Amino acid sequence: MKSLQKLIVIILTVAMLIVCLAGTALAVEGEPEGLQEGTLIRVVTGDDYVTPVAFMSSSNNWLNFHIYDTLFTYVDGDWNNIRGALARDWAWAEDGMSIVLNLVENATFVSGRPVTADAVKRCFEYTAQYYPSYFDKIESIEATGDYELTITFNAPYADFTSKFAISFMSIVDPDALDEFGDNSLEGAVGSGPYYIADYVSGEKMVLKANTNYWDPEKYPHIETIEVLAINDDNTAMMSLITGDIDYYEPANLDQVDNLEMYDEVYVIDGPKSNYCVWLNGTSATCPALADQRVREAISHLINWDEVNLIVYGGDAETLTSPWHKGCTVDVDEGTIYYDPDKALALLEEAGVKPEDITLNTITAPSTVKFDTAVAGQLTTYGINVNINEYDIGGAMANGAQGNWDIWENGAAFTQAAPSFGFGTMIAQSGAMRTFMLDPEDPAAIKVQELYEQANQAITIDEMNEYYKQCTSEIVKAYAFIGGLFKPNWGAFTNRLQGTYIENGYRYAIFFDAYIAE
Amino acid sequence: MAKYIIKRIILMPVTLLLAALFIFMMVSISKTDPVLNMLPQEYTQEQYDALEHELGLDQPMLVQYVKWIGHAFTGDFGTSYSTRNSVWNEIGFRIPTSAVLSLVTTVLIVIIGTVLGILCAVHQYSWIDNVINVFSKMLSAIPNFWIAMIFMLVFAMKMRVFPMFGTGTVLHWVLPVITLALPGLAGHVRITRSSMLDCIRQDYIRTARSKGEKESVVIYREALKNAMMPLITMTGNRFAMTIGSAVVVERVFALPGLGTKVLDAINAMDVPVILACTTVLCAIYIVVMLIVDLAYMFVDPRVKGRFVKAKKNKVAA
């Protein structure tokens, strides 16, 4: 009886495959033209979008991408490859001290008001309150025409177009902000492919398609997207398998293995992102870290291949600098390698016994496994590690306060905006400070210098060169002690086709998705 | 009687206030600084101080508590640190979910538990007694998040009989209520059994038999009503345990109740939401405790007798 069943199953799957192939062949052309009426998908992105206004939180990337537009946007997440979005085209002045932007004329906010130059100008007045450093070099922003914007600088601003392509630089309807304020649901009015129809905190957010969206390339097919807040990974994973939800970001490799056992679901590889591990030179709880030799010793005690094997089954790559592998400012000084003997020798030289070192981490739910693996490496040599778990907001708050000794934070070092990354690494009062060395430390002084020079750079290439030197200084100072360039995944139910994972910000794009008939 | 009830009702808010004070003290000694979490990317020291002052975190703890209580009475639980809108519309709609889950489960436990308990007591040392006994011991030894996980895996995912999460139809509530009820059921059966055994041994049972009553009447009329007395007070503690474990069940089944919210709030150190949720949970519990006490008074003549002035005899002379 058993073998008969197997036979039937095989025939069925083969038949299904043929149908699928035929289907996909069809589906590719079969991609629907406009909106598929009445379609609804339920997704779990893991974030609970508490403050939907774009510039209010730096972790709203998925939401910003779906309900707002930015002036510029990256091609395939590459920092240097910028193309226009709301800004159809732009012209730099020769001395690079001013720029004229021509906006697209058919973009309207969901509130019906057109996206005029004046609207963009007033929106940036709000954004400046939250990201002052992005506007330091801007002298003035004037609406010199209904759809023409002239921006003058008081210093060379080579990476202006890249910085204003970041998701929290999205354009929000200023009239809505004036009326409802920037901390409200009603204020979050964008011109993007979707808008927020309903929001129940901690339960779900409902997005509806914006039927008169201006950009044909991002025109939505699916009418309603329900973003659910299910914070139990296992419940979310099982709901995907039963089809109760349509999309879920698997938390780890093993969930991917689980999901791949079920044919109701398909898993796609997203772009890799980096987990960088930092040491806090100014730590109060572990003063030994002020000594560079101790930091270097710790960096040589971690066998990144072993961590890679444990957490990602070998799919990840070892990082030698905080940046994406192959990113313009990526460096490989060859200082990050596993050599326990040298490490122990260094510790002896520094007069510090491994048992005396106690490192406190701050970790978020998604990185607990990675931190435990790294901690495992250190505990085998006697260094004890305390893992303190917070949610993302809590981790950032503690990071800024500096009450950590070893911390995994790779969020800011995306391919898209090295300046964004350096902004957080160096800025003294940033909420995500990661580079923490004693200001008198020669490496810190050198890095500060290079950072200022980068800001004065006229062209992006010149800027990148300074950032590159900045990075190698940081790596040589062993503030950064290694990490993994880890894989990401997106899991979809079969009925959801045509989706991909956005490079750089690694989240699923749904306005391209459609429901397979 | 009325005097006693009024005294209890006046006592209720006082107990609630003191319970809230205890939670306030516990929560506010945490070392993470919530202000930082609310500041934008790059903040200046003035912004930090302004926000801290606005939230009132620079005042001593007791002053904060008094201010919080003042507002709480008017229903304004302050603004949540993470979502920055009023705590009330964050947790207001969640109260019914948690309350319904806990109440329905407790009622279920009491009804089924009592019936099974009586069965065990009446057929002592028979196979029913042993089976129920073993099962109740097993059930009270299994952590309920494990039962929740196994039930979700088997019934919701493999057999697709029940939906996975959320609320809406009655089907959504079946699995959470069962997983929440099972451990409580075990405890209740054991208590009912021992209470029934106690009553069956009393002398008035022998008097009833000497009247020629049928055995079933002796058990279900004479013994049962006496055995019910201690069970009513037990319902209070049962409800407390149910509210406690409801927090976990809500998280696993992603029900939008106070439990999930309080867990998120603890991770995010969102103090006003933690305070509001825990205080509301205590309020629900205290109200139910009052109802249970009053129910006990109405049912037990001995207690009622003490408070009711000499009742005029309604019987015709």
Next chain:
Amino acid sequence: MGEKLLEIKDLSVRYTTDGVIAHAVNHVNLELDKGEILGIVGETGAGKTTTALGILNLLPRYTAQTDGEILFNGVNVLRASEKEMQKIRGEHISMIFQDPMTSLNPVYTVGDQIGRVVKIHNKEKGKEFVEQRVDEILNLVGIPAERKVEYPFNFSGGMKQRIMIAIALACNPELLIADEPTTALDVTIQAQVISMMRSLQRELGTAVILITHDLGLVANFCDKVAVMYSGEIIESGAIEQIFDSTNPHHPYVVGLFGSIPKITRKTKRLTPIEGLMPNPASLPEGCKFHPRCPYCMDICKTEEPEAVIVNDHLIKCHRCVRKEEA
């Protein structure tokens, strides 16, 4: 004498708890005619209550084993089905227990508890009959009918015992068993309860088995007496024979009388009976009383004495039989 109401033939009862067997009642024989009053006297643990419960077949189902017969109006109660017993209990035989404080159900009104027994045995009659009967019986036992809506805790010990009596006599039973009805009450209340019971007995013609360790009570209330010691009837007969000190008596009975102060004679010290009741789980050989018997002979230690009729009252003792022959 009258017509035979109750015959207990060679009754033995054994309790087994935790593997230990206790011989509570050993080969008891008793008879009772209609309207007759029998007193059963003995120390606590002599098997009096067990015998009474046997008559109502209320012995615990699992732990008690019984031998012999108890015939009530010709029906063997021990082997009767539960259904038949339920008809008999309350209507033909009823019982009053020792401790009134715990014998009434605390959560039901007094009227309700009395009404139950009337309703069970008069199913066909309506509510008014039951109410009327309850009021009637309450007045009979001297309790105002208005108080029937109150609960047991509203009444004193004596009043509760009257309610017990009301319950027992509500259906005019042929046999009333009173298990130490007055022990838990103080003396003044005792007298009231006993005089009331006597008047009701005369009025309703009920046969009564009065279980007590109070010899005075037996003397002026019962027609005949049986003295029990560790599960056996060691002496029984009419009141006149037992209380006539000239007759030969079982040494235990002599001791019993010896330990009652006589108001008429000035006695310095009472002569108590040494020792304690034997443990029912390990009864002594031969006569059960021999360890405490002042006249104990060798034969008493080995052989169990026969129950012999001595000038028409029964005694179970070697010494009395021998004296008779001698």
Next chain:
Amino acid sequence: MNVQTMKKRGQFAEVWGRLRKNKLAMISLSVLLLICMAAIFADLIANYNNIVIKQNGAERLMAPCAQHWFGTDEFGRDIFARIIHGARMALLMGFGATIISVAAGLILACVASYFGGVVDMVIMRVMDVLNSVPALVISLAICSGLGAGTWQLIVALSVAGIPIHTRMIRSNALGVMGNEYIEAAKSQGASTASVIFSHMVPNIASIIIIQITSTVATNILMGATLSFIGLGVKPPRPEWGLMLSSGTDYMLKNPHMVIFPGIAIILTALSVNTFGDCLRDAFDPKLKGKA
């Protein structure tokens, strides 16, 4: 609950006699002893540093085999060793927290019942307030205040247990207080402490022991639940609740990660419960007798 006032030594010997005859009690006691042995000799069975928390990428998620009896977890650590060390944590949570809360309850109850009057009223009012907060909510509040961690978990579990124990012991202590021999001791000028500890405590010893066994199981389960929601023990320390919660991600493909910690918790809680019941029956045989 009639309090036997027999000679103390006699009572325990007699109780032990009854217990020994009860087969169920012996089984559950032996299981408990086994777990205690595992907890005590954990270091001998598996060295903490190089086996329990030693990660080994090659041996990730291995099913139970000769080398690893219970298989390995997602970090390649041997689950059998972790369960043995987890026993130490479970007993610490179970017995540690219970003993603290029962001890605190005992002191509070004795003081309240001995002094009576204002002291009693104050203590009882505080207990009422604590009692009006469901136990898990107290633990949540404490964990959020003190942060997650082992000793914080013990404190949370102990404080959650104090109101119930104080109330239970006080009501029994009042029962003992009523006895004449307390007045007698006081009249002979016995010091407060001697009255409390030499007279009151032995008499409520039976209640305390029953109290302890019933709360131990609840504490073990509550500790596991708190670890499950991330407020209890911190990784990499082995704890059954934590192993269960991290195991749920792998449940579908390698169920062994969820089965063994689950069985460990159930076995411990079950044996403690059963032993507790048998102990209660041994102390109060009347309850056990036939109807």
